[in-house]
Amino acid sequence: MSPAAIALNRFGLGARPNDAVPGNPGHWLVDQFARFDPRPAGFAALDDAGAAVKQYREAQRARRQMAKQDGATAELKAGRQDFRQDVQALYRAGVQARADSALATEAPFVERLVHFWSNHFCVSADNAQVTAFAAAFERDAIRPHVLGKFSDMVLAVEQHPAMLIYLNQIQSIGPGSPAAMRNPDRRRGLNENLAREIMELHTLGVRSGYTQADVTEFARALTGWTVDGLGGGKADSGDPDRFAFRPGQHEPGIRTILGRRYPQDGEMQARAALMDFSHSPAAATHVATKLARHFAGDEPPPAMIARLADSFTRSGGDLPTVYRTLVASPEAWVATPVKFKTPWEWTISSLRGVGHRAIGGIQVAGLQTQLGQRVWKPGSPAGWDDVAASWAGSDALLRRVEIAQRLAAPLASSVDARMLAPRLMPASLRAATADQIARSESPAGAIALMLVSPDFLRR
Structure with missing residues (x-):
């Protein structure tokens, strides 16, 4: 080639x-940073996922009341089917918007990076609510941050409704929280899914030194992170397109994760840990390895990984700096495919x-x-x-x-x-x-x- x-x-x-x-191929790639459109027309025109979810939940609540009165369970099933059809239409429109952007873009290198990060921080649209938010996740959490700081993208990703729903964070309640104390017989308890995937897949990488105890502690710090407008009761009056923190579900106390103490209150406790993960040497190596694999071969060259990781660390996770190092890496330009x-x-x-x-x-x-x-x-x-x-x-x-x-x-x-x-x-x-x-x-x-x-x- x-x-x-x-x-x-x-x-x-x-x-x-x-x-x-x-x-000048290298300059052509870097020059695309100034031409990238973070919110192309197709994505901007997508219907509001949160509104669809909220309308469905309100309608189902009304149908449940009717079912209690006259046993009309068929109405509940019909409502679920209508919602599935609505979110599938929203999903297909999102896929079309993604393809349109990829075909029309004048910044194909950056557009490829959007797809890379969307897969790195993936959600899987295997249930109706995640399906509704899938396109919005790439539009609102990935695209605006692809030319920014890694830590900013991480925070946007982990607080997005798609991720919080996908990894069951909205079901997580601290066992010692006020909510748990008020309802000791509730089935919902601590859910570690988001904590584990943040550490293993999104930031630190597998075999980076954390333990199961670290995952559990981080999961406790994350309690209270949820989606506005979901959760039942008064919470349903909110906006499902937004992140929310519910203090009543947060596990109180100081958390110790990877040997570091986090005394912060409420939402800031998990946020502080997340920022530390995002700036860690392990995250630098994890991100560098995946970028090198994507651009330089299934067996990524160690020297290239080291170079990218150093660029990540020195820049504080500034992604355009890392991309420039990527473009300057001879391993990515070998003539053999x-x-x-x-x-x-x-x-x-x-x-x-x-x-x-x-x-x-x-x-x-x-x-x-x-x-x-x-x-x-x-x-x-x-x-x-x-x-x-x-x-x-x-x-x-x-x-x-x-x-x-x-x-x-x-x-x-x-x-x-x-x-x-x-x-x-x-x-x-x-x-x-x-x-x-x-x-x-x-x-x-x-x-x-x-x-x-x-x-x-x-x-």
């Missing part, structure tokens, strides 16, 4: 037919490659389900895998062939793959691939062949 092809395809989201080949595209990466690069500037009527959510990487639905708090072994199986490749043929069919009379392929992979298209494209029996076949060629499948 040439440096220009690496900038367009490894760092970016894939070249477009009329994109100028960057003369180092990554196999995930289904999302392949879909976006294919659509960009054949000239789509907007998603139009293409249903991206359905495409990603067929390809095995549903948007915002990784199935686990660890997110989608970022290694070739998870995506390069024969069945997965066959699905890409089928979709490539569908994408190519309407373009047969307007796109010449023989001319297009060298533009998408400047100075990098292998002679064997060019020959196979030229030998294709039809224009549509040539386009499909280009999209599933080894040159295009890797970056």
